[in-house]
Structure formats: structure tokens, C-alpha cells
Amino acid sequence: MIAKTIQPPYYAVIFTSIRTSIDEKGYQNTAEIMDRLARRQEGYLGVESARNELGITVSYWSSTDAILKWKKECAHMAAQLLGKEKWYEDYRVRVCKVEREYGLT
Amino acid sequence: MIAKTIQPPYYAVIFTSIRTSIDEKGYQNTAEIMDRLARRQEGYLGVESARNELGITVSYWSSTDAILKWKKECAHMAAQLLGKEKWYEDYRVRVCKVEREYGLT
Numbered sequence: 001m002i003a004k005t006i007q008p009p010y011y012a013v014i015f016t017s018i019r020t021s022i023d024e025k026g027y028q029n030t031a032e033i034m035d036r037l038a039r040r041q042e043g044y045l046g047v048e049s050a051r052n053e054l055g056i057t058v059s060y061w062s063s064t065d066a067i068l069k070w071k072k073e074c075a076h077m078a079a080q081l082l083g084k085e086k087w088y089e090d091y092r093v094r095v096c097k098v099e100r101e102y103g104l105t
Numbered sequence: 106m107i108a109k110t111i112q113p114p115y116y117a118v119i120f121t122s123i124r125t126s127i128d129e130k131g132y133q134n135t136a137e138i139m140d141r142l143a144r145r146q147e148g149y150l151g152v153e154s155a156r157n158e159l160g161i162t163v164s165y166w167s168s169t170d171a172i173l174k175w176k177k178e179c180a181h182m183a184a185q186l187l188g189k190e191k192w193y194e195d196y197r198v199r200v201c202k203v204e205r206e207y208g209l210t
Contacts, residue, residue, distance in 0.1 A: 002121050002197050016107050048121050050155035092107050092208045096201035103197045
């Protein structure tokens with residue numbers, strides 16, 4: 001689903017990652033839990049995700065403060081640690097300000 | 106591949122799309138040509154792409170001027186038109202300023 005976001009400006013976190021081949025089930029479970037948890041965060045606007053060799057998850061937020069709170073959320077911090085230790089071979093996090101947007105319709 | 110970008114600030118274009126089931130071959134051909142063409146544009150920094158039901162392509166640029174020039178590049182404009190007419194059921198383009206980034210290493 002294409003995220004239904006607000007009028008810019010708002011914020012995006014582009015999370016690009018390459019998975020290890022370790023613990024697919026644990027990774028999937030945690031990803032689902034994190035997805036549900038993120039949706040309940042204040043300032044959450046939406047998420048878009050796709051994965052082939054490369055995984056891209058873009059989450060949208062109303063402010064950098066909301067992003068920081070999500071980064072420091074307790075269960076999310078535990079998931080980040082497991083991500084670093086076993087799930088990701090490599091990743092990059094880019095925090096962006098969405099300045100303008102347009103679509104097909 | 107995770108794009109090797111420069112120190113922020115720089116720019117990102119998040120292109121999120123849902124394909125029609127029309128003309129997969131023509132779409133793939135044009136996507137490859139556009140990829141090669143984009144890499145030769147001034148100000149191009151890199152690209153990341155993944156597709157399941159949803160497709161996400163994030164291209165990185167040194168300036169909004171570089172993004173505008175790529176948007177108006179002749180062959181790219183023709184491809185955009187075909188995209189609107191037959192390849193995409195829906196899409197969203199978000200132009201962003203990357204303010205900070207970090208990775209695993």
C-alpha cells in the first residue's frame with residue numbers, strides 16, 4: 001500500500017538493509033511486532049516496505065521528535081540490537097524532510 | 106546494493122508505485138534504460154530499489170536542481186508518460202532533503 005501521508009513538510013526515515021540468512025522466523029515475528037508498535041506511536045503517518053536482495057522500508061512521521069521517540073522506544077531498541085547482532089548484514093538509516101510530493105491522481 | 110551517498114545534506118526522491126499487469130517486458134526494458142540514463146545525470150548520487158506488491162525506488166541527488174533536470178530529461182519524460190498511461194496503477198513521488206544518516210558500521 002502506498003502510504004496516505006499529510007501535506008508536506010513532514011519527515012521520512014529511509015531504512016535500507018541487507019539481511020543475513022540467519023533466523024528468518026525470529027526476524028519476521030519481530031518485524032510484525034515492530035510494525036504494529038510503530039503504528040501506535042505519536043506522530044506516525046504511515047509506512048511503505050519492499051524487499052528483494054535489498055530491503056527498503058520508508059516510515060513517515062510528523063516531526064523529528066516523533067522519530068527520536070520511536071528510535072528510543074524500549075522494545076524497538078531491543079529489536080535494533082538484535083538487528084545489529086544477527087539479522088542485518090548491512091543497513092543504512094536516512095532521516096529526511098519531505099518537502100514536496102505528487103502522485104498519479 | 107545500499108547506495109554509497111555523500112555526507113548530508115543531499116536529496117532523495119522516494120518513488121513508490123503499484124504496477125498494472127500490462128507490458129512487463131516494455132516496462133523492464135525502459136526501467137533499465139532509465140537506470141543507465143539516471144546514472145549519467147549531473148548530481149546523481151545513487152539509487153536503491155525493491156519491489157513486491159509495492160515497488161520502492163529511492164534515488165539520491167546532490168541538489169533539487171539536479172532532480173528537476175532529471176525530471177525534465179527528454180527520454181525520461183517519455184517514460185513518465187508511458188508510466189502514467191499503462192505501467193502504473195498508482196504512484197507517489199516524494200522529494201526529500203536528507204538531513205542525517207547512519208549505518209551498521
